[in-house]
Amino acid sequence: MTTTLAIRGVTxxxxxxxxxxxxxxxxxxxxxxxxxxxIMGPSGSGKSTLLSIMGALLRPTAGTVTLNGVAISxxxxxxxxxxxxxxxxxxFQDFNLxxxxxxxxxxxxxxxxxxxxxxxxxxxxxxxLTELGLAERVAFLPxxxxxxxxxxxxxxxxxxxxxxxxxxxxxxxxxxxxxxHEIMRTLRAVAKERGRSVVIVSHDQRIRDIADRVVWLEDxxxxxxxxxxxxxxxxxxxxxxxxxxxxQGGELRFFCSRGCRAEFLGELDGPAETRPARTGPLASLFQxxxxxxx
Amino acid sequence: MxxxxxxxxxxARHPVRLAASVAGIALALTLTLALxxxxxxxxxxxxxxxxxxxxxxxxxxxxxxxxxxxxSWLPDTVVDQVRAVxxxxxxxxxxxxxxTVAAGDDRGVAYVIGLPPGAPVGGPWxxxxxxxxxxxGGVVVDAAFARRxxxxxxxxxxxxxxxxxxxxxxxxxxxLVNSVAFVPFADFxxxxxxxxxxxxxxxxxxxxAAPEAVASAIEAKVPGVTAMTGSAFSAGERRLVMxxxxxxxxxxxxxxxxxxxxxxxxxxxxxVHGSRHELAVLKAIGARNRVLYATVLAQSAVSVAxxxxxxxxxxxxxxxxxxxxxxxxEPALTLASVARTAAVGGAVALIAxxxxxxxxxxxxxxxxxxxxxxxx
Ligand SMILES: Nc1ncnc2c1ncn2[C@@H]1O[C@H](COP(=O)(O)OP(=O)(O)OP(=O)(O)O)[C@@H](O)[C@H]1O
Ligand SMILES: [Mg+2]
Numbered sequence: 001m002t003t004t005l006a007i008r009g010v011t012x013x014x015x016x017x018x019x020x021x022x023x024x025x026x027x028x029x030x031x032x033x034x035x036x037x038x039i040m041g042p043s044g045s046g047k048s049t050l051l052s053i054m055g056a057l058l059r060p061t062a063g064t065v066t067l068n069g070v071a072i073s074x075x076x077x078x079x080x081x082x083x084x085x086x087x088x089x090x091x092f093q094d095f096n097l098x099x100x101x102x103x104x105x106x107x108x109x110x111x112x113x114x115x116x117x118x119x120x121x122x123x124x125x126x127x128x129l130t131e132l133g134l135a136e137r138v139a140f141l142p143x144x145x146x147x148x149x150x151x152x153x154x155x156x157x158x159x160x161x162x163x164x165x166x167x168x169x170x171x172x173x174x175x176x177x178x179x180x181h182e183i184m185r186t187l188r189a190v191a192k193e194r195g196r197s198v199v200i201v202s203h204d205q206r207i208r209d210i211a212d213r214v215v216w217l218e219d220x221x222x223x224x225x226x227x228x229x230x231x232x233x234x235x236x237x238x239x240x241x242x243x244x245x246x247x248q249g250g251e252l253r254f255f256c257s258r259g260c261r262a263e264f265l266g267e268l269d270g271p272a273e274t275r276p277a278r279t280g281p282l283a284s285l286f287q288x289x290x291x292x293x294x
Numbered sequence: 295m296x297x298x299x300x301x302x303x304x305x306a307r308h309p310v311r312l313a314a315s316v317a318g319i320a321l322a323l324t325l326t327l328a329l330x331x332x333x334x335x336x337x338x339x340x341x342x343x344x345x346x347x348x349x350x351x352x353x354x355x356x357x358x359x360x361x362x363x364x365x366s367w368l369p370d371t372v373v374d375q376v377r378a379v380x381x382x383x384x385x386x387x388x389x390x391x392x393x394t395v396a397a398g399d400d401r402g403v404a405y406v407i408g409l410p411p412g413a414p415v416g417g418p419w420x421x422x423x424x425x426x427x428x429x430x431g432g433v434v435v436d437a438a439f440a441r442r443x444x445x446x447x448x449x450x451x452x453x454x455x456x457x458x459x460x461x462x463x464x465x466x467x468x469x470l471v472n473s474v475a476f477v478p479f480a481d482f483x484x485x486x487x488x489x490x491x492x493x494x495x496x497x498x499x500x501x502x503a504a505p506e507a508v509a510s511a512i513e514a515k516v517p518g519v520t521a522m523t524g525s526a527f528s529a530g531e532r533r534l535v536m537x538x539x540x541x542x543x544x545x546x547x548x549x550x551x552x553x554x555x556x557x558x559x560x561x562x563x564x565x566v567h568g569s570r571h572e573l574a575v576l577k578a579i580g581a582r583n584r585v586l587y588a589t590v591l592a593q594s595a596v597s598v599a600x601x602x603x604x605x606x607x608x609x610x611x612x613x614x615x616x617x618x619x620x621x622x623x624e625p626a627l628t629l630a631s632v633a634r635t636a637a638v639g640g641a642v643a644l645i646a647x648x649x650x651x652x653x654x655x656x657x658x659x660x661x662x663x664x665x666x667x668x669x670x
Contacts, residue, residue: 085580090662098572098576099307110580113296113585157579
């Protein structure tokens with residue numbers, strides 16, 4: 001596998017002086033073709049900012065972004081639209097389809113913007129939508145599609161110009177669990193069958209199942225994954241140092257709050273004993289963050 | 295091409311907004327177009343006699359270049375002198391005066407023409423009742439005037455201060471401001487004291503002869519006259535009206551322009567602000583700013599083009615409907631007027647389309663990642 005997209009020492013500062021925010025601080029990362037990278041982290045930790053920098057939508061304050069050997073963070077603004085158009089495919093939480101265009105046209109438009117003739121663009125769009133199981137929906141307007149269908153249209157749109165990297169920000173956040181699963185499988189297939197790099201930002205624990213690698217962003221910095229765990233009740237990622245814990249049957253569990261722990265205990269319907277976090281086995285924790293072998 | 299399609303789709307998505315904007319533009323432009331059509335109709339009425347009377351060249355007292363509100367007096371002898379000029383087939387003297395014609399309860403301004411018997415030109419061109427050739431003590435009046443006055447052939451009318459019997463009714467001789475009445479040459483001369491003068495000499499030229507050349511020849515050979523081709527004489531007459539109306543039309547154009555501009559600029563502003571999220575998405579995907587500018591400009595152009603078309607349609611309909619209401623006015627929509635309105639529309643579309651460019655340029659593609667944009 002070859003490294004497609006690499007970022008090195010990337011920092012992003014918004015604003016100046018007292019009100020300035022360092023949304024991303026010295027992050028280095030790379031993603032290979034055929035790989036699904038999941039970026040997780042609490043709200044406001046800089047995930048979307050990092051993804052925007054990776055996708056050449058935002059210029060880092062410091063550091064470099066290299067795509068297929070080209071330092072795109074160094075390119076002048078006028079050279080960036082074609083890079084976004086041809087090298088990246090974006091998938092958004094809100095789907096962001098153009099409401100006035102049919103599913104087919106939404107997908108074809110992106111090819112047309114890249115200079116493909118309309119007839120060819122429509123043909124390719126139709127093909128892609130068919131592959132994604134939307135053959136019956138091509139003529140529908142976004143308003144007439146379910147959330148899962150919209151997101152599949154968005155994935156087709158992201159794919160039509162054959163980009164190197166797919167960047168998805170919370171692609172399943174607006175979907176129910178079965179549609180969410182569907183989208184995750186689709187994104188994984190995109191990486192595996194088409195050899196694309198897929199970078200997903202998500203809170204969604206379920207996405208771990210399809211990720212080849214998970215990184216944790218907090219306060220704009222990548223954190224050691226070993227210190228993270230998953231609240232079994234609400235599914236939130238919690239830092240092991242700060243978690244509310246519960247040891248039960250020799251197993252240590254981590255919760256985001258006392259409320260979740262109480263709920264967990266209620267569900268189990270039995271007494272339990274709590275202990276401070278720093279002791280006990282970390283088996284569940286390791287399991288939660290173990291990268292899948294591709 | 296892509297931009298144009300995007301523009302059309304965006305417009306089609308908000309039909310009410312589009313309709314309101316098109317209606318606003320159309321209204322603003324119809325004001326000018328209709329006014330222009332009315333003035334043109336009036337001018338057509340004023341020049342109807344010149345345009346239809348059949349003279350190739352008009353010979354008048356030196357310096358007289360109009361019919362309206364001027365007097366032209368030439369000695370009788372001029373007629374033969376004109377007749378002798380090479381290229382002249384026939385020369386018909388007429389007497390002319392702006393006077394009033396009264397009949398029944400109606401009274402109106404009229405071009406009164408004193409017509410010699412058997413005149414080959416200078417007479418009415420569309421007779422609907424009776425004769426076109428007034429006989430002693432008779433008068434031929436405009437049919438619409440007669441209808442309003444409630445008189446017909448055989449009735450009485452007062453013209454040049456004398457009572458005359460209506461012997462014929464003609465069509466196309468009336469306008470909002472005046473009509474044309476024909477009396478015998480001799481009656482006219484008698485009413486004016488019998489002086490041996492004529493007002494104009496109407497000339498027909500030999501087949502193949504150029505009216506311009508004959509007019510020049512007349513001016514060269516006959517002293518004390520001005521000779522103009524029928525079309526030049528008509529154009530001068532028309533200019534009289536159009537010069538008066540030009541300022542009003544220009545002001546209305548200005549008002550139409552401003553109103554249309556405000557309407558288009560406002561609807562585009564709303565459209566651009568309403569679609570900021572979609573613009574952000576397009577930018578994030580990699581659409582260049584100029585594609586987005588083109589989309590906005592195309593929306594502007596389409597709205598304005600529709601507005602212009604509706605305005606032209608309304609005015610054309612008025613031109614058909616107004617004369618049927620009995621008003622002695624035929625508003626006339628000219629190509630020049632449509633072209634001018636289209637030019638005003640073009641300027642509106644361009645300016646309104648360019649105004650939101652800053653807004654479009656400032657749309658941050660990153661907002662595509664934020665919630666709050668209408669999820670679609
Ligand atoms: N344009 C901006 N100007 C100023 N601050 C910004 C801007 N964009 C992001 N930030 C700040 O940077 C930090 C990281 O924001 P970002 O949107 O990347 O977080 P996130 O991890 O994606 O959060 P969430 O999970 O809620 O989407 C936040 O503190 C945010 O307020
Ligand atoms: Mg985010």
